[in-house]
Amino acid sequence: MQFKDKSVVVTGASTGIGRAAAIAFAKAGASVTIGDVDVRAKDTATAIQADGGQAQFVSCDVTDAAQTTGLVEAALKTFGRLDAAFNNAGILPAPVPFHEVETEALNQIIEVDLKGVFHCMQAQIRHFLTSGGGAIVNTASVAGVIADPYMSAYVAAKHAVVGLSRAAAVEYAQQGIRVNAIAPGLINTPMTSQWLADPEFTAAMYAHNVIGRAGQPEEIAGTVLHLCSDAASFTNGSVVVVDGGQTAH
Numbered sequence: 001m002q003f004k005d006k007s008v009v010v011t012g013a014s015t016g017i018g019r020a021a022a023i024a025f026a027k028a029g030a031s032v033t034i035g036d037v038d039v040r041a042k043d044t045a046t047a048i049q050a051d052g053g054q055a056q057f058v059s060c061d062v063t064d065a066a067q068t069t070g071l072v073e074a075a076l077k078t079f080g081r082l083d084a085a086f087n088n089a090g091i092l093p094a095p096v097p098f099h100e101v102e103t104e105a106l107n108q109i110i111e112v113d114l115k116g117v118f119h120c121m122q123a124q125i126r127h128f129l130t131s132g133g134g135a136i137v138n139t140a141s142v143a144g145v146i147a148d149p150y151m152s153a154y155v156a157a158k159h160a161v162v163g164l165s166r167a168a169a170v171e172y173a174q175q176g177i178r179v180n181a182i183a184p185g186l187i188n189t190p191m192t193s194q195w196l197a198d199p200e201f202t203a204a205m206y207a208h209n210v211i212g213r214a215g216q217p218e219e220i221a222g223t224v225l226h227l228c229s230d231a232a233s234f235t236n237g238s239v240v241v242v243d244g245g246q247t248a249h
C-alpha cells in the first residue's frame, strides 16, 4: 500500500498502459482520477471500485487546457489532495515517409502527444507549487530517444515530451516537484494491435528486441508507480527506457 492516502491523476486510461497504471495505483492504495476523451475509461474506474478501490472518471480532452485544469480540480474536490500524475494520453499516426507527412497530421500529433502533456503538466505544477510538491511521469516512447522510420511526427512529439519533462524537472526540483519521462518500447495495447497481428512486422521488431516479444501494459505500470513513489525521491529529469532491450541492441 505504497500509495495509501495518496491521490493520483492518470490520463489515457480507457485501455492499454494508462488502464494498467490506474489499476496498479489503486491496488497500491491510491485514489485515482482518470481523465480521458473515451468514455470507456469509466469502465476502468468502475473496475477499480468493484475491487474495493477509489476512482473517478472525468471526461477530459488533454488538448484543451481548461479541461486539464478541471481534471486537477476534480481530484482535489473528490479526494482532497493530489500527490502524483501520470500524463499518458496519446495517439499514434499511421507510418508515412517524412516527405509525405501532411501538416494537418503533424498538427494533430503535436496537439495530443505534446500539447496534451504540456497542458496537464501546467495544471499539475500550478497545484504542486501551492501544495508543497508532487511527482509527475510523462509517457514518451523509445521514439522519444531514438528515431523509428516513417514515424517522424510521432518521433518529434515524443522527443519534445522528453524535453518538456527535463525542462520542468530542472525548474521545479527546489519546490519538491519531480518530473520524469518513461520511454516504453513495443507494448501490446490497442494502439499496436494492428502491428502485432502482422507476422512480418513482429519478426522484424523482435529481431531488434533482446527479449523477443512485445511488453505487456502491466510491465510499464510498475516503472510508473516506482517513479511516482518516495522510493524514487532522487530520480528527477530522467528518461526511463522500458523496452525489453530494444534500444540496447
Ligand SMILES: NC(=O)c1ccc[n+]([C@@H]2O[C@H](COP(=O)([O-])OP(=O)(O)OC[C@H]3O[C@@H](n4cnc5c(N)ncnc54)[C@H](O)[C@@H]3O)[C@@H](O)[C@H]2O)c1
Pocket: 011, 012, 013, 014, 015, 016, 017, 018, 035, 036, 037, 038, 041, 060, 061, 062, 063, 088, 089, 090, 091, 092, 112, 116, 139, 140, 141, 142, 183, 184, 185, 186, 187, 188, 189, 190, 191, 192
Ligand atoms: N503501445 C506502445 O507500444 C507504446 C510504446 C511507446 C509509447 N506509447 C505511448 O503510451 C501511451 C499510451 O498508449 P497505449 O499504447 O496504452 O494506447 P491506447 O490507445 O490503449 O491508450 C491511449 C489512451 O489515450 C486516450 N486519448 C487519446 N487522445 C486523447 C485526448 N485528446 N485526451 C484524453 N485522452 C486521450 C485514449 O482514449 C486511450 O485511453 C501513449 O502516449 C503512447 O504514445 C505506447
